Amino acid sequence: MEWFPLGRIDEVPLGGGRYVETPAGQIAVLCNEAGELFAVHNRCPHRGGPLSEGFVSGKTVFCPLHNWQIDLESGQALPPDQGCVKTFPLKTEGEEIWLGLPEMQS
Amino acid sequence: MGNKTRKARLVVIGNGMAGIRTVEELLKMAPDLYEITVFGDEPHPNYNRILLTPVLAGEMRLEETILNDHDWYQEHGITLRTGCLVTQIDRVRRQVITAQGEKVPYDRVLIATGAAAALAPIPGNDLPGVYSYRDMRDVEALTQVSADGGEAVIIGAGLLGLEVAHGLNARGMQVTVVHRRAWPLDKQLDARGGALLRQAIEARGIRFLMERESAAVLGTDRVEGLQFQDGSQIPAQIVVMTVGIRPRIALAQAAGLACEQGILVSDTLQTYDPRIYAVGECVQHRGMTYGLVAPLFEQAKVAANHLAEYGRMRYQGSVTSTKLKVTGIELFSAGDFLGGEGTEELTLLDAHQGIYKKVVLQGDTITGILLYGDTSIGPWLFEYLRDKNNVASLRDHLLFGETHLGDAGHAGVNQAARLADSAEICGCNGVSKGQIVRAIRDGLFTLEEVRKCTKASASCGSCTGLVEQLLVSTLGGVYDSSARKKALCGCTDYSHQEVRDAIRKEKLLSVRDVFRYLDWRHPGGCATCRPAVNYYVRTAWPAESKDDPSARFINERAHANIQKDGTYSVVPRIYGGVTTPAELKRIAEVAERHAVPMVKFTGGQRLDLLGVRKEKLPLIWAELDMPSGYAYGKALRTVKSCVGKEFCRFGVQDSTQLAIDLEKNLERMWAPHKVKLGASGCPRNCAESTIKDVGVIGVDSGWEIYVGGNGGMKVRAADLLAKVKTEAEVIQISKAFLQMYREDAQYLERTAPWVERVGLEQIKSRVIDDLAQRVELAERLDFAIAQEKDPWAEAVSGRLDIHAAPLRRVSA
Numbered sequence: 041m042e043w044f045p046l047g048r049i050d051e052v053p054l055g056g057g058r059y060v061e062t063p064a065g066q067i068a069v070l071c072n073e074a075g076e077l078f079a080v081h082n083r084c085p086h087r088g089g090p091l092s093e094g095f096v097s098g099k100t101v102f103c104p105l106h107n108w109q110i111d112l113e114s115g116q117a118l119p120p121d122q123g124c125v126k127t128f129p130l131k132t133e134g135e136e137i138w139l140g141l142p143e144m145q146s
Numbered sequence: 147m148g149n150k151t152r153k154a155r156l157v158v159i160g161n162g163m164a165g166i167r168t169v170e171e172l173l174k175m176a177p178d179l180y181e182i183t184v185f186g187d188e189p190h191p192n193y194n195r196i197l198l199t200p201v202l203a204g205e206m207r208l209e210e211t212i213l214n215d216h217d218w219y220q221e222h223g224i225t226l227r228t229g230c231l232v233t234q235i236d237r238v239r240r241q242v243i244t245a246q247g248e249k250v251p252y253d254r255v256l257i258a259t260g261a262a263a264a265l266a267p268i269p270g271n272d273l274p275g276v277y278s279y280r281d282m283r284d285v286e287a288l289t290q291v292s293a294d295g296g297e298a299v300i301i302g303a304g305l306l307g308l309e310v311a312h313g314l315n316a317r318g319m320q321v322t323v324v325h326r327r328a329w330p331l332d333k334q335l336d337a338r339g340g341a342l343l344r345q346a347i348e349a350r351g352i353r354f355l356m357e358r359e360s361a362a363v364l365g366t367d368r369v370e371g372l373q374f375q376d377g378s379q380i381p382a383q384i385v386v387m388t389v390g391i392r393p394r395i396a397l398a399q400a401a402g403l404a405c406e407q408g409i410l411v412s413d414t415l416q417t418y419d420p421r422i423y424a425v426g427e428c429v430q431h432r433g434m435t436y437g438l439v440a441p442l443f444e445q446a447k448v449a450a451n452h453l454a455e456y457g458r459m460r461y462q463g464s465v466t467s468t469k470l471k472v473t474g475i476e477l478f479s480a481g482d483f484l485g486g487e488g489t490e491e492l493t494l495l496d497a498h499q500g501i502y503k504k505v506v507l508q509g510d511t512i513t514g515i516l517l518y519g520d521t522s523i524g525p526w527l528f529e530y531l532r533d534k535n536n537v538a539s540l541r542d543h544l545l546f547g548e549t550h551l552g553d554a555g556h557a558g559v560n561q562a563a564r565l566a567d568s569a570e571i572c573g574c575n576g577v578s579k580g581q582i583v584r585a586i587r588d589g590l591f592t593l594e595e596v597r598k599c600t601k602a603s604a605s606c607g608s609c610t611g612l613v614e615q616l617l618v619s620t621l622g623g624v625y626d627s628s629a630r631k632k633a634l635c636g637c638t639d640y641s642h643q644e645v646r647d648a649i650r651k652e653k654l655l656s657v658r659d660v661f662r663y664l665d666w667r668h669p670g671g672c673a674t675c676r677p678a679v680n681y682y683v684r685t686a687w688p689a690e691s692k693d694d695p696s697a698r699f700i701n702e703r704a705h706a707n708i709q710k711d712g713t714y715s716v717v718p719r720i721y722g723g724v725t726t727p728a729e730l731k732r733i734a735e736v737a738e739r740h741a742v743p744m745v746k747f748t749g750g751q752r753l754d755l756l757g758v759r760k761e762k763l764p765l766i767w768a769e770l771d772m773p774s775g776y777a778y779g780k781a782l783r784t785v786k787s788c789v790g791k792e793f794c795r796f797g798v799q800d801s802t803q804l805a806i807d808l809e810k811n812l813e814r815m816w817a818p819h820k821v822k823l824g825a826s827g828c829p830r831n832c833a834e835s836t837i838k839d840v841g842v843i844g845v846d847s848g849w850e851i852y853v854g855g856n857g858g859m860k861v862r863a864a865d866l867l868a869k870v871k872t873e874a875e876v877i878q879i880s881k882a883f884l885q886m887y888r889e890d891a892q893y894l895e896r897t898a899p900w901v902e903r904v905g906l907e908q909i910k911s912r913v914i915d916d917l918a919q920r921v922e923l924a925e926r927l928d929f930a931i932a933q934e935k936d937p938w939a940e941a942v943s944g945r946l947d948i949h950a951a952p953l954r955r956v957s958a
Contacts, residue, residue: 044954044956045954046953046954046956047953047954051953052953053695053696053949054696055670055676055696055697056695056696056703058949058952058953059952059953060952060953060954060955060956061952061954061955061956062955062956063956063957066952069953072670073658073669073670074669074670087710088711088712089712090708090712093700093703093704093708094673094700095670095671095672095673095676095696096670097668097669097670097671097672097676098668098669098670102672102673104699104700104708105708105710106605107673119599120598120599120600120601121601139956141956
């Protein structure tokens with residue numbers, strides 16, 4: 041696991057998200073109304089919608105394309121939909137957000 | 147409730163649908179508040195009483211009707227005592243006492259004892275072979291006795307009577323239905339509908355004896371026949387009495403709780419003893435008792451809210467309609483469908499196809515509905531009845547429903563029951579009839595539940611009527627579409643209107659304030675309520691409130707339209723569709739420079755640059771140097787125009803200039819949904835003004851203004867609102883109409899359904915007849931628009947951040 045700084049907490053809007061470009065592809069960094077942060081692959085398992093542009097509420101993100109709901113802790117789509125999106129670890133140090141990525145084989 | 151070291155004890159008397167629904171609602175709100183004990187005198191866990199008849203007819207097994215199995219009770223720590231009758235509530239010692247003499251203490255009691263079948267008060271009604279039809283015990287007994295065949299007589303041709311007749315007929319018995327009135331289902335049908343129903347049922351081999359008063363059940367050791375008051379007799383091996391139900395109130399009465407027909411409850415579902423609540427068929431609320439499932443579920447929600455100590459909701463009664471599926475026959479009735487003095491009737495009778503429709507009008511409102519054979523328009527009509535809306539303008543097609551010519555994909559499919567299981571009901575989500583029916587049988591009761599579980603009708607909503615029909619044909623008589631008070635979304639129980647009222651009254655200035663003040667279940671809301679509430683706040687307080695980008699759909703946050711691949715489309719404002727060579731060159735150069743994958747004209751005569759990545763949006767906007775065309779928003783889109791009299795040899799008015807003026811006056815207007823205008827220079831109507839939200843057509847003497855047209859999902863020709871002389875009047879009236887729409891329509895309601903809902907007359911009275919109101923409305927719209935700035939210019943200047951660039955580029 042390698043950790044990368046992403047930016048300040050206040051750069052991610054409450055109830056919404058931002059995206060980051062990484063060697064592992066686009067990752068959505070999401071923040072709920074209480075300020076909790078989550079990171080998931082920025083592709084809805086349904087039709088690839090950018091989850092960084094969805095509504096975040098509680099532990100759920102609503103995909104902006106067809107309103108699939110994804111649980112941000114497990115990455116699983118909520119029933120009746122089925123699918124899964126990869127989650128990534130985040131940590132904060134002071135105001136800075138850090139993203140954990142699996143180490144790349146070089 | 148005092149002692150904090152132990153949980154409060156809730157004793158639920160009655161293990162049926164109303165009681166257990168209350169417990170379910172309570173567990174959702176306050177899972178750990180109570181130690182719950184449930185008493186049921188039947189041996190089964192909670193089953194779906196609606197499905198008694200399929201079990202009797204041999205189409206389903208008992209196990210398939212179980213809603214909550216024993217594991218459910220265990221998982222939630224509920225003590226379930228089946229086959230256990232509570233005989234006494236000792237309110238002084240606060241304990242309930244069972245038939246076995248066991249005493250169970252309580253802090254709260256919920257009585258949900260339901261109703262019992264009434265027996266006809268005639269000699270012999272206690273003979274072996276006389277049955278009622280009310281619960282699984284009756285079904286089991288009837289299943290057993292019908293195995294020998296023979297003759298069955300049913301007393302009472304109400305809903306239950308016809309259902310049991312169907313079941314016993316399916317099991318091979320000779321069935322005769324006896325009724326004291328002249329036609330079956332006399333509470334749901336008039337004589338003409340009754341005759342059609344009787345014919346259809348007789349065709350299945352069931353015999354009717356009408357206008358017969360039963361006098362005595364004959365037999366010595368067991369039933370041998372039935373005798374009527376006129377002395378005639380018929381033989382019978384069994385007699386089933388379905389002459390009504392009676393709320394089970396003996397227990398409550400003995401405990402000294404006030405009862406009339408049922409146990410009297412307040413709007414909080416409390417009996418005269420505030421520790422004792424009651425819900426379901428056993429209660430009487432504001433003089434009414436209910437037997438349909440939807441009102442009971444509404445009561446359950448309110449009772450649970452108070453048991454959970456939230457203390458917020460009130461039950462204010464339900465307006466009900468009856469929609470029944472009796473042995474394969476569709477029937478819907480509501481209100482006073484018999485008509486009479488001071489009323490008018492619109493009727494349609496097609497005896498050959500077995501279709502009968504009747505709408506009773508009093509003045510311009512619907513007071514009664516009766517549909518037989520084809521009930522597809524029932525829910526649509528019922529909304530008018532319940533809301534007492536003016537239907538004068540719909541009168542000539544009331545009996546045919548809201549379908550119109552060109553109603554692509556929706557016309558002709560109004561008999562869901564006849565469709566094959568594989569038939570696709572919901573085209574958006576690809577859900578078949580079979581899937582929906584299975585889901586309903588697994589324990590769904592409402593449209594919302596079907597939407598949540600199967601997604602059917604959850605997207606564009608045009609198949610809602612079909613899904614409702616499936617609910618009706620699967621659940622039968624207990625399904626009731628009417629009681630659903632339309633909550634804004636699953637995060638709250640408040641309706642759109644209640645939320646709006648609170649925003650105005652309490653001056654709530656942000657989405658967060660609204661969620662907090664109205665105790666939203668999820669503090670972050672959902673994709674439905676966030677944009678709606680933001681819109682309501684902005685409309686009510688355009689100057690004082692601040693727009694909340696996190697409550698906007700991505701399109702309205704990025705000010706561009708997201709496409710299926712995550713790219714965006716860019717549509718600049720081109721007023722009235724009139725551009726210049728220089729402007730066109732600039733657009734072309736921008737498109738070329740950024741290798742925009744597609745450039746096309748939109749349906750509203752504007753240019754669309756498709757396939758732009760989010761990162762590039764601000765740059766492209768800067769280079770275009772044009773205002774946003776709002777093609778992505780619930781907002782004014784475009785004013786489509788024809789050439790008009792400046793060039794056209796037929797034109798009588800300058801439609802192009804009017805289109806430009808309208809667009810300049812209305813640009814940046816947010817609305818409940820998208821708003822499209824059209825301006826045609828002569829009655830040839832080349833700008834298609836009659837399918838626009840607001841459309842104008844030039845005539846020799848001035849302009850005709852049309853409203854509420856739609857060319858999209860459901861085609862609707864616009865209504866003529868007014869005929870005026872000047873362009874200034876057109877602009878003012880358009881503004882007043884649109885402001886009324888903005889203030890009154892629900893979020894995501896287009897003008898077409900809104901105009902139908904409120905009625906053209908009401909709109910005319912405020913926008914046309916009352917000049918003072920017209921001016922005020924137009925001024926309020928001007929004021930609201932004045933608060934808005936062009937978002938593209940804001941983004942280019944750096945005052946608006948659409949988060950176009952990634953937060954960070956991480957490189958390994």
